[in-house]
Amino acid sequence: MRGEKEYLNGLKSSSYKGKHMGLVESGKMPKSLTKLLNMSRRYSMWVYQWGLACCAIEMGAAFASPRYDVMRLGVIPLPASPRQADFLVVSGTVTDKMAPAVRRLWEQMPDPKYVISMGSCANCGGPYWDSYSVTKGVDQIIPVDVYVPGCPPRPEALLEGIVLLQERIMNEDMAERWRGDPIVVE
Ligand code: SF4
Numbered sequence: 001m002r003g004e005k006e007y008l009n010g011l012k013s014s015s016y017k018g019k020h021m022g023l024v025e026s027g028k029m030p031k032s033l034t035k036l037l038n039m040s041r042r043y044s045m046w047v048y049q050w051g052l053a054c055c056a057i058e059m060g061a062a063f064a065s066p067r068y069d070v071m072r073l074g075v076i077p078l079p080a081s082p083r084q085a086d087f088l089v090v091s092g093t094v095t096d097k098m099a100p101a102v103r104r105l106w107e108q109m110p111d112p113k114y115v116i117s118m119g120s121c122a123n124c125g126g127p128y129w130d131s132y133s134v135t136k137g138v139d140q141i142i143p144v145d146v147y148v149p150g151c152p153p154r155p156e157a158l159l160e161g162i163v164l165l166q167e168r169i170m171n172e173d174m175a176e177r178w179r180g181d182p183i184v185v186e
Pocket residue numbers: 053054055056091092093119120121122126127150151152153
């Protein structure tokens with residue numbers, strides 16, 4: 001039976017040193033398993049919301065009103081925190097003062113995570129693009145997967161953006177998307 005010291009030495013041996021490890025290390029997943037997992041993720045998406053200005057009213061209608069019933073798409077609104085969320089909707093005007101907070105909460109979301117930018121302001125600054133205090137698009141601070149145009153977009157436009165995101169998730173290569181930042185074992 002190996003002793004504790006021997007075991008630790010084994011972990012520190014050169015074969016482990018500097019090795020990169022991720023959630024999925026290689027792309028050799030069976031296609032049927034990839035499809036099953038992608039479908040599961042597609043229809044169980046927790047959404048975290050940033051309502052920053054008038055677009056948030058339309059987002060509220062899409063997520064909270066029985067007329068649109070977003071849960072029929074497999075989207076669960078109102079997670080308790082970004083740590084349970086799968087995707088983020090940024091709707092409204094992102095100011096330079098608010099941008100660090102958006103970034104910080106996006107960083108708290110677990111991978112794989114997605115972002116929908118809703119409305120002209122979040123897409124590019126909108127009517128305030130030349131303002132001294134407005135960020136010229138939320139994609140300057142976090143990566144955006146789907147842009148929903150409009151000022152403001154109707155709730156149906158946001159739902160279409162969500163459906164587009166779901167189609168993208170369905171066709172994802174899990175190894176590419178889930179690999180995440182490598183953990184370096186010294
Ligand atoms: S895009 Fe238009 S509706 Fe949306 S937050 Fe900006 S000004 Fe308001």
